[in-house]
Amino acid sequence: MKCKIQVTLEDEQGQIQVEDVIRLDKNISDQDYCAGLSLQESKQLLKILQGKIVLFEAQAYANTHRDCPCCHTKRRIKDCRYIQYKTLFGTVVTPSLRLYNCKCSDNREKTFNILRGWLPQHISPELQYIETKWASYMAYEKTANNKNQN
Ligand SMILES: [Zn+2]
Numbered sequence: 001m002k003c004k005i006q007v008t009l010e011d012e013q014g015q016i017q018v019e020d021v022i023r024l025d026k027n028i029s030d031q032d033y034c035a036g037l038s039l040q041e042s043k044q045l046l047k048i049l050q051g052k053i054v055l056f057e058a059q060a061y062a063n064t065h066r067d068c069p070c071c072h073t074k075r076r077i078k079d080c081r082y083i084q085y086k087t088l089f090g091t092v093v094t095p096s097l098r099l100y101n102c103k104c105s106d107n108r109e110k111t112f113n114i115l116r117g118w119l120p121q122h123i124s125p126e127l128q129y130i131e132t133k134w135a136s137y138m139a140y141e142k143t144a145n146n147k148n149q150n
Contacts, residue, residue, distance in 0.1 A: 001025075001026045001027075001028065002023065002024070002025055002026075003023070003024040003025075003026065004020060004022075004023050004024075005020075005021045005022050005023075005024075005045065006018055006019065006020055006021060007019055007021050007049060007052055007053070009052070009053070009056045011056075011060045011063075012060065012064070017056065019052055021045065021048050021049050021052065022041075022044065022045050022048055024037075024041060043089075046089040046090075047089045047090040049089075050087055050089040050090060050092060051090070051092045054085055054087070054092040054094060055092065055094050057118075058094040058095075058096070058115055058118070058119075061114075061115065061118045062096070062097055062114050062115065065114055065117065065118075066097075066099070066114070068102035068104065068105065070102065070104045070105065071102060071104045073102065075099040075100055075101070075102055076099065076100045077097050077098070077099055077100075078097075078098040078099060078100055078111045079097075079098050080095050080096070080097050080098070081095070081096055081098060081113070082094065082095055082096065083096045083113075083115060083119065083122055084122055085119055085122050085123070085124070086122060086123045086124065086127055087123075087124040087126070087127055088124065088126050088127050088130065094115070096113050096114060096115040097113075097114045098111050098112065098113055098114070099111060099112060099114055
């Protein structure tokens with residue numbers, strides 16, 4: 001049995017983009033056959049899906065914030081860099097344009113990263129929460145172990 005999973009992404013202007021996410025080739029007569037998704041397949045699916053969605057959102061954000069908010073002219077591109085965005089489902093590498101600030105802007109910086117306003121931190125709030133929670137447990141465990149040793 002072959003299974004193809006696609007995602008349909010629609011931006012604010014109504015433009016639709018369909019992308020393949022994953023293809024699964026399952027043989028029901030295999031000894032290690034698992035009905036539905038295995039844990040490994042589901043992790044792979046979520047990682048790929050997360051990457052596609054974040055890239056789509058980053059592109060949509062960049063498209064809607066390319067113009068100067070004051071005079072509405074397109075800001076010139078200096079270069080393109082890549083930022084890493086860490087999520088619960090893996091790290092997503094997304095291109096991010098560096099633009100020149102418009103002459104009408106009173107900003108002292110010549111250039112800026114267009115995704116800085118959208119992703120000021122390169123970690124998702126959910127991942128940050130989980131990491132903080134785990135860190136608090138580990139600190140308690142260490143403290144408890146040290147207390148028992150004394
Ligand atoms: Zn301007």
